[in-house]
Amino acid sequence: MWAAHARTLFGDDPVRFDPRVKVVFPMIAENQRAFPVVIDARAIAGVVRMLLLVDLNPIPVAIDYRPVHAAPYVATRIKLDQRTPVRGAVQLASGAWLVSGGWVDAAGGGCSAPPVSRVKGDWAQHLGEMRGEAWPMAGGLARLRLHVRHPMDTGLVDNIATYHLEALRVKDAGGRMLGEMDIWAAVAEDPAITLMVEGGAGDAFTVEARDTNGRDYRALLPMARQSPMPGGR
Amino acid sequence: MILSRRSLLGGVAALGALASKPARAADYAIMPEPIGEGLWLVRGADAPIAADNGGAIANIAIIATPAGTLLWDCGPSIRYARALRQVAEQLTGKPVVRVYVSHLHPDHGLGLAAFDPAIVAALPGTIDALRAQGQGYADGMYRLLGDWMRGTDLVLPGRTIVAAEEAFGGRTLRLLALSGHSAADLALIDPQSGLLLGGDLVFHDRAPSTPTADLGTWRASLDRLKALPHGGVVPGHGPFDPGGRAAIDQTRDWIDWLDATLTQAVRDGIDMVEAGEIAIPGRFATMAAARYEVQRSVAHLYPALEAALLPRVDVRD
Numbered sequence: 001m002w003a004a005h006a007r008t009l010f011g012d013d014p015v016r017f018d019p020r021v022k023v024v025f026p027m028i029a030e031n032q033r034a035f036p037v038v039i040d041a042r043a044i045a046g047v048v049r050m051l052l053l054v055d056l057n058p059i060p061v062a063i064d065y066r067p068v069h070a071a072p073y074v075a076t077r078i079k080l081d082q083r084t085p086v087r088g089a090v091q092l093a094s095g096a097w098l099v100s101g102g103w104v105d106a107a108g109g110g111c112s113a114p115p116v117s118r119v120k121g122d123w124a125q126h127l128g129e130m131r132g133e134a135w136p137m138a139g140g141l142a143r144l145r146l147h148v149r150h151p152m153d154t155g156l157v158d159n160i161a162t163y164h165l166e167a168l169r170v171k172d173a174g175g176r177m178l179g180e181m182d183i184w185a186a187v188a189e190d191p192a193i194t195l196m197v198e199g200g201a202g203d204a205f206t207v208e209a210r211d212t213n214g215r216d217y218r219a220l221l222p223m224a225r226q227s228p229m230p231g232g233r
Numbered sequence: 234m235i236l237s238r239r240s241l242l243g244g245v246a247a248l249g250a251l252a253s254k255p256a257r258a259a260d261y262a263i264m265p266e267p268i269g270e271g272l273w274l275v276r277g278a279d280a281p282i283a284a285d286n287g288g289a290i291a292n293i294a295i296i297a298t299p300a301g302t303l304l305w306d307c308g309p310s311i312r313y314a315r316a317l318r319q320v321a322e323q324l325t326g327k328p329v330v331r332v333y334v335s336h337l338h339p340d341h342g343l344g345l346a347a348f349d350p351a352i353v354a355a356l357p358g359t360i361d362a363l364r365a366q367g368q369g370y371a372d373g374m375y376r377l378l379g380d381w382m383r384g385t386d387l388v389l390p391g392r393t394i395v396a397a398e399e400a401f402g403g404r405t406l407r408l409l410a411l412s413g414h415s416a417a418d419l420a421l422i423d424p425q426s427g428l429l430l431g432g433d434l435v436f437h438d439r440a441p442s443t444p445t446a447d448l449g450t451w452r453a454s455l456d457r458l459k460a461l462p463h464g465g466v467v468p469g470h471g472p473f474d475p476g477g478r479a480a481i482d483q484t485r486d487w488i489d490w491l492d493a494t495l496t497q498a499v500r501d502g503i504d505m506v507e508a509g510e511i512a513i514p515g516r517f518a519t520m521a522a523a524r525y526e527v528q529r530s531v532a533h534l535y536p537a538l539e540a541a542l543l544p545r546v547d548v549r550d
Contacts, residue, residue: 024506024510025506026505026506026509026528026531026532027524027525027528028281028525028528028529030444030528030529030532030533031532034532034536036504036505036506036509036531036532037506038504038506038507075504075505075506075507077505107372107373107376128547129545129547130545130546130547131539131540131543131544131545131546132543132544132546133502133543133544133546135501135502143502145502145504145543146546147539147540147543190536192505192536192539194502194504207546217547218547218548218550219546219547219548220546220548221546
């Protein structure tokens with residue numbers, strides 16, 4: 001699958017495996033419906049685009065992120081339909097791609113079992129509820145954490161059509177675009193996304209998202225803490 | 234060294250003679266250690282379920298009574314349980330007349346398929362949970378263990394535990410219906426030996442697992458176990474605790490640390506991957522599989538903490 005994906009995603013751009021693209025995940029896929037992954041390419045200058053790719057998923061790309069005024073860092077949770085390579089690919093302004101990743105062993109069915117909120121039947125009551133917070137970091141950055149209630153239907157479950165968040169952008173208080181991403185249903189139900197965008201104490205951030213039915217979502221994240229975060233990277 | 238065929242054969246025969254002492258049936262090594270009057274412990278591997286241990290990671294106890302042999306849990310597979318039964322009956326000279334399944338997790342009870350369900354007893358909540366989730370656990374065990382599981386089907390215990398004690402020819406056992414590690418956790422006190430069999434409410438030098446945990450009720454159950462008079466404690470995983478307090482205290486300490494640490498991690502903006510890499514305090518250095526269980530616990534507990542602690546930020550037009 002790698003050869004096929006590489007041809008589709010990277011075309012004629014040069015591709016090189018580079019361990020400076022850190023793709024970090026737990027040693028065990030405890031929940032194949034929500035497997036946490038970090039792509040951290042802060043050791044590489046000039047990253048313009050980041051792809052989270054799951055080779056053997058029926059929906060191979062989870063996130064396509066452009067960190068415009070943001071550090072090349074993204075964390076989320078994905079579905080795993082079987083044992084598969086999970087990769088991060090980052091593109092430089094020159095067009096070249098740097099890739100890294102690893103194998104993940106997983107019980108199957110992450111993409112083909114119905115979401116929990118569909119089984120419970122309460123997805124519509126909570127659709128679009130967003131939670132989050134922003135924390136100041138060193139180096140003029142802010143860490144943004146965002147959760148969106150959404151079933152993220154893959155279209156691979158009987159009688160449930162594809163329905164997922166497809167786009168998300170983060171802006172600062174002045175409307176400047178800090179980062180934007182395309183999202184596919186390989187992202188876990190109720191997407192959880194962590195980014196590092198430019199910003200300082202006292203800033204507020206706007207998040208705008210849209211799903212495949214054209215429904216728009218908006219959130220306002222004030223910087224809640226005035227001291228740099230004690231943990232994390 | 235040059236080995237002749239004869240010396241090789243002799244060596245093999247000697248190995249065979251040795252192997253018949255600590256009995257080894259199928260490929261599981263069942264080695265009971267006496268820890269109390271008429272009570273033996275069969276130690277599980279202090280490791281994750283894996284092909285190299287056949288899933289035999291839970292501690293099992295064998296109790297001899299005048300009315301027959303009792304088993305406390307029966308392992309992950311029909312192959313394990315058959316080997317266990319053979320060893321136990323050789324040891325006590327009496328047939329197995331009761332198997333207690335402490336809770337729903339497959340490393341403790343899937344082997345019950347080797348017994349007549351009429352002699353297998355569990356709490357009502359355990360039987361309900363096995364009915365609902367047992368097949369999923371069995372599927373997971375087959376995926377992880379392959380041939381070790383051959384022939385193991387999900388069978389439900391045939392006896393529901395409702396009484397607080399059960400007697401076998403004069404040896405009376407106290408049965409405690411608790412919860413917290415799962416929705417129904419059985420613990421057992423054997424007044425004759427003074428020992429407490431804690432099931433997975435108690436871990437010892439092996440990190441506790443939380444796939445079905447409710448930490449609040451788990452704490453309450455540990456408090457209750459600590460207050461009950463008993464001697465040594467057999468934990469669900471890890472070495473026997475002869476003093477009877479260390480394992481309970483350590484389990485409680487771990488749960489408290491885990492709860493407080495993950496709560497603080499959410500408050501500090503830590504992501505799930507990072508939370509799984511958080512520093513484990515030095516006092517837990519003796520606990521096997523600690524990092525593995527922290528990462529599992531993050532998967533189990535983090536989403537609910539995030540939903541409770543992160544503020545709503547959506548703006549409705």
